[in-house]
Amino acid sequence: MSYRVEKDTLGEVKVPNEKWWGAQTQRSLDNFKIGSEKMPKEIVEAFTILKEATAAANLRLDNLEEVKSLKIQSVCQELREEGTYEHFPLVVWQTGSGTQSNMNMNEVVAFRGNEQLEKEGSNARIHPNDDVNRSQSSNDTFPTAMHIAALKEVEDRLLPATQRLRKTFEQKAASFENVIKIGRTHLQDATPLTLGQEMSGWVHMLKRSEEMIAQSKTQLMHLAIGGTAVGTGINAHPKFGDYTAEEISKITGKKFYSSENKFHALTSHDELVYAHGAIKGLAADLMKIANDVRWLASGPRSGIGEISIPANEPGSSIMPGKVNPTQSEALTMVVSQVFGNDATIGFAASQGNFELNVFKPVIIYNFLQSVRLLSDAMDSFNDKCAIGIEVNEEVIEKHVKNSLMLVTALNPYIGYEKAAEIAKTAFKDNSTLKETAVKLGYLTEQEFDEYINLEKMVRPTE
Numbered sequence: 004m005s006y007r008v009e010k011d012t013l014g015e016v017k018v019p020n021e022k023w024w025g026a027q028t029q030r031s032l033d034n035f036k037i038g039s040e041k042m043p044k045e046i047v048e049a050f051t052i053l054k055e056a057t058a059a060a061n062l063r064l065d066n067l068e069e070v071k072s073l074k075i076q077s078v079c080q081e082l083r084e085e086g087t088y089e090h091f092p093l094v095v096w097q098t099g100s101g102t103q104s105n106m107n108m109n110e111v112v113a114f115r116g117n118e119q120l121e122k123e124g125s126n127a128r129i130h131p132n133d134d135v136n137r138s139q140s141s142n143d144t145f146p147t148a149m150h151i152a153a154l155k156e157v158e159d160r161l162l163p164a165t166q167r168l169r170k171t172f173e174q175k176a177a178s179f180e181n182v183i184k185i186g187r188t189h190l191q192d193a194t195p196l197t198l199g200q201e202m203s204g205w206v207h208m209l210k211r212s213e214e215m216i217a218q219s220k221t222q223l224m225h226l227a228i229g230g231t232a233v234g235t236g237i238n239a240h241p242k243f244g245d246y247t248a249e250e251i252s253k254i255t256g257k258k259f260y261s262s263e264n265k266f267h268a269l270t271s272h273d274e275l276v277y278a279h280g281a282i283k284g285l286a287a288d289l290m291k292i293a294n295d296v297r298w299l300a301s302g303p304r305s306g307i308g309e310i311s312i313p314a315n316e317p318g319s320s321i322m323p324g325k326v327n328p329t330q331s332e333a334l335t336m337v338v339s340q341v342f343g344n345d346a347t348i349g350f351a352a353s354q355g356n357f358e359l360n361v362f363k364p365v366i367i368y369n370f371l372q373s374v375r376l377l378s379d380a381m382d383s384f385n386d387k388c389a390i391g392i393e394v395n396e397e398v399i400e401k402h403v404k405n406s407l408m409l410v411t412a413l414n415p416y417i418g419y420e421k422a423a424e425i426a427k428t429a430f431k432d433n434s435t436l437k438e439t440a441v442k443l444g445y446l447t448e449q450e451f452d453e454y455i456n457l458e459k460m461v462r463p464t465e
Contacts, residue, residue, distance in 0.1 A: 004019055004020075005019070005020045006018060006019055006020060007020050009025045009026040009029065010026055011025070011026035011027050011030070013026075013030070016029045016030060017029070022090060023090040023110070023111045023114040023115050024090055024091075024092075024107055024110045024111055024114070025106075025110035025113070025114065025131060026110075027103060027106040027107070027110060028092075028093065028103065028106060028107040028110050028111075030103075031093050031097055031098075031103035031106075031107070032092060032093065035093070035094055035096055035097045035103075036094075037094055037096035038094055038095070038096050039094075040094060040095040040096070040368060041091075041092065041093065041094055041095070042091065042093050042094070042095060042104050042107075042364065042368075043152070043367070043368060043371045043372075044088055045152040045155070045156055045371050046104065046148055046149070046152050046367060046371070047082075047088055047091045047108070048083055048152070048155075049147075049148040049149075049151035049152040049155070050104070050105070050108040050144070050148045051079040051080075051082045051083045051108070052079070052083070052151055052251055052254050052255060053144060053147055053148050053151065053228070053247075053251065054075060054079050054108055054109075054112055054135055055075070055076045055079035055080065055250070055254060056247045056248075056250035056251040056253075056254060057137070057138065057139060057144075057228070057243075057247050057250075058071075058072040058073075058075035058076050058079075058135075059072065059076060059246075059247075059250045060138075060243055060246035060247040060249075060250055061137050061138055061243070063246050064240045064242065064243060064246065066137065066138065066240060066243075067134065067137055068127065070120075070125060070127045071116075071127055071129050071134050074116040074119065074120060074127075074129060075112055075116060075129065075134065075135055077119075078112050078115045078116045078119070079112060081115070082111070082112075082115075090107075090111045091104075091107055091108070091111065092107075093107055095364045095365060095368045096364070096365075097364060098361070099360070099361025099362050099363060099364065099365075100141050100142055100145060100359060100361055100363060101141055101144075101145030101148075101363045101364050102141035102145070104145065104364070105136070105139075105141040105144050105145055106131065106136075106141070108135070109131035109132065109135040109136045110131045112129070112131070112135045113129045113130060113131040113134065113135050116129040117129055138231070138238060138239035138240065138243045139228070139231065139239070140230075140231040140232045142227075142230070142231065142232055142233070142269050142358075142359055143227040143228050143229065143230040143231055143232075143265065143268070143269060144227075144228065145363050145364075146226075146227040146268060146269065146272070146363060147226045147227050147228040148367075149272075149275065149363060149366070149367040149370075150223045150224070150225070150226055150227075150259075150274070150275075151226075151251065151255070151259070152367065152371060153220075153223050153275060153278065153367065153370055153371070153374075154220055154223040154224065154257060154259075155255065155257065156371060156374045156375070157216060157220045157223070157278065157282075157374060158220065158257065160374060160375070160378045161216065161282070161285075161374045161377060161378050162213060162216060162217065163378075164377070164378040164379075164381040164382050164385075165209055165212060165213050165216075165285065165381060166209075166213065167381070167382065167385055168209060168381045168382075168384065168385045168389060169206055169209035169210060169213070171385050171389045171390055172202050172205050172206045172209070172389065173206050175199075175202050175389070175392055176199045176200075176202035176203045176205075176206055177199065178199070179197065179198035179199040179202060179394055180197055180199030180200075181197060181199070182197055182198040182199065182394055182396065182399060183195050183196075183197050183198075183399075183403060183457050183458075183461055184196065184197065184198050184201070184309055184399045184402065184403060185399075185402045185403050185406045185408070186201075186408075192406045192407060192408045193408050194408055194409070194411050194412075194460060195403055195406070195409070195457055195460050195461055196461050197461050198309075198310075198394060198399070200461065201295075205288075205292045205295070208288035208291070208292065209285075209288065212281070212284055212285035212288055215281040215284055215285075216278070216281040216282060216284075216285060218281070219277050219278040219280070219281040220278055222274035222277055222278060223274055223275070223278055224257075224258055224259050224260055225259075225260050225261075225262040225263075225268065225274065226244070226247075226248055226251070226259055226260065226261055226262055226268070227262055227265060227268035227269055228243075228244050228247045228248065228261060229243050229244020229245070229247065229261050229262075229265060230244070230262070230265025230266070230268055230269050233266070233269065233358040233359070234264075234265035234266035234267075234268070234269050234270075234358060235265075236265065244261030244262075244265070245260075245261045247261070248260050248261040266358065269358060269359055269360070270355035270356075270357070270358055270359055270360050271352070271355055271360065272348075272351075272352040272355075272360055272363070272366055273352060275348065275352065275366055275367070275370055276348055276349055276352045278370075279344070279345055279348050279369075279370055279373060280345070282341065282345075282373055282374065282377065283341060283342065283345045283373075285377065286337075286338040286341040286342065286373075286377060287338070289334055289335075289337075289338055289377070289380075289381070289384075290334075290335055290338040293330075293331040293334040293335050293338075293384065294331070294335065296310070296312065296328065296331050296388065296389075296392070297328035297331040297332075300312045300328055300392075301328075303326075307398075307402075308395055308398045309394070309395055309398050309399045309402065310392050310393065310394055310395060311392070311393045311394075311395055312328060312330075312388050312391060312392055313387060313388060313391035314326040315329060315330070315387055315388075316329065328388075330383060330384045330387050330388035331384070331388070333380060333383065333384070334380045334381070334383075334384045337376045337377060337379075337380040338377075340372070340373070340376060341373045341376065341377060344369035344370070344372060344373045345373075347365060347366075347369050348366050348369050348370060351365050351366045351369075352366060403457070407426045407429060407430055407436065408426075409436060409455055409457075409460070410422045410423075410425050410426045410429075410436055411460075412454055412455055412456070412459075412460055413425070413440070413445075413446070413451075413454055413455070416446075416450070416454055417445050417446065421443075421445050424443065425439050425440050425443060425445065428443065436451075436455070437451045437452075437455075
């Protein structure tokens with residue numbers, strides 16, 4: 004491998020010739036050989052948006068030569084369009100301010116820009132700190148990139164996946180609206196409801212999660228840019244933050260604002276904690292839904308077996324014909340990871356010391372992983388399981404007829420004590436509720452048939 008020599012304030016560093024980064028990126032590569040977790044591509048993309056916007060803002064403020072500003076902007080666009088990520092190799096486990104990832108972007112943009120300027124015959128040269136990073140500090144650029152990436156992923160990936168799954172369950176709930184089944188509380192038989200009603204609960208869970216996530220994402224619109232090193236905005240024009248937020252909004256098509264208090268924006272990440280809390284709420288609902296599906300589909304002969312799910316792959320390497328609820332298992336494992344991510348995010352966000360939080364990379368890594376995993380898992384669960392759910396009406400009817408909790412409908416006519424006696428006696432004697440009620444002399448057959456009306460039990464207000 005051939006190398007070139009790059010310089011920074013600490014001296015000379017050898018960098019592979021084919022790479023676009025500079026000395027500070029190489030130092031980070033050499034100094035932090037920790038794990039395999041790379042800085043997420045979403046952060047790299049967010050940085051290209053940010054650097055394009057800052058170059059445009061500096062040009063508006065007459066704070067950067069036009070040739071440099073336009074070249075920085077075009078290189079950032081090229082990086083996004085071409086998906087050139089091989090020049091951004093840094094791991095998550097680096098400086099807690101994300102300084103090295105900020106400099107990685109500065110160095111790549113400068114290198115690529117200078118390469119093009121030289122070919123174009125221009126005498127202008129772009130400096131990673133003085134030009135690409137002008138009016139900025141890693142302390143305000145990295146949290147800004149965090150919010151850009153988080154908002155984009157929530158809006159463009161997570162919410163659409165949630166909506167797709169919700170719509171599937173809306174269709175299923177409508178299809179199964181008249182399928183009367185036994186309800187269950189505490190894993191024990193309860194009064195009946197329809198399968199459609201049961202699924203409508205899942206639908207509303209997803210709808211409410213969408214609403215809570217949509218509300219929480221508005222907090223991510225506020226950006227740290229303009230605060231520079233400690234929040235005072237040193238070396239930046241007073242309008243720089245506002246102009247940059249406007250430019251970011253133009254590039255992304257999403258509304259962003261410069262935070263009204265940069266001291267908060269640099270040292271606190273409560274907005275990300277809040278937004279991830281809403282995401283954790285979605286994860287909790289998905290755990291419940293996935294568990295319900297695998298319980299209801301358990302069997303096929305020795306479980307509940309009220310619904311069937313698609314047989315996507317053999318379920319056992321030793322038991323022929325076995326089919327397992329693998330999509331539920333994958334989704335619930337993802338939920339477990341999201342719960343762990345939330346704990347990490349909450350703790351890391353609590354570690355703001357004085358003017359800066361230095362746990363930024365791990366916060367955004369876990370946030371973006373939660374969004375990516377939940378989005379992918381919901382789409383997988385939707386396409387490979389939810390769409391294919393079918394009802395086993397024979398099993399459902401059997402469970403309803405055998406349930407002792409239908410006796411609840413007799414309470415208004417004979418009272419709780421007598422109804423309980425009927426249920427307990429029927430269970431003890433292995434007889435039906437009707438047989439027992441008549442035998443005990445509490446009801447006639449005609450009265451029992453009139454009072455035990457399944458349609459009225461699942462829709463008592465109609």
